[in-house]
Amino acid sequence: MFVGCIDKIEERLMDSSDAKNVTKRILIGPKEGWDSHVMRLFTIEKDGFTPKHSHPWPHINYVVEGEGILYMDGKEYKMTKDCVSYVPSNVEHQYRNTGNEKFVVICIVPKEGERL
Numbered sequence: 001m002f003v004g005c006i007d008k009i010e011e012r013l014m015d016s017s018d019a020k021n022v023t024k025r026i027l028i029g030p031k032e033g034w035d036s037h038v039m040r041l042f043t044i045e046k047d048g049f050t051p052k053h054s055h056p057w058p059h060i061n062y063v064v065e066g067e068g069i070l071y072m073d074g075k076e077y078k079m080t081k082d083c084v085s086y087v088p089s090n091v092e093h094q095y096r097n098t099g100n101e102k103f104v105v106i107c108i109v110p111k112e113g114e115r116l
Helices: none
Strands: 020-028 037-049 059-065 067-072 075-080 084-087 093-097 103-110
Touching: 059 075, 067 084, 067 103, 093 103
Parallel strands: none
Antiparallel strands: 020 037, 037 093, 037 103, 059 084, 059 103, 067 075, 067 093
16 A cells, blocks of 8 residues: 655656656555556656657556657657557657646556666
């Protein structure tokens, strides 16, 4: 069992040469009792982006606030508050902030998708 608040969870800067202005919080995962998946919160600041990449696991996303673009499999999709997406395994994807405020996205992956 676990109950927590986002502002009390450690925020980590994504340390990558192909990401800009992105932080991540691990909200729920094996340490909190969810053995099979990890729920993460990405905050992408103005002009920021996640790496363009693919991997052998799927993930689902929910936009908490802001606006941006989800690049997925060669296409761009406008994403705003309350939009959701499913990114299949092995599909190239990237999130970019296109607004003037922060772009905040929940991302759930199988536990192998997160290096805890």
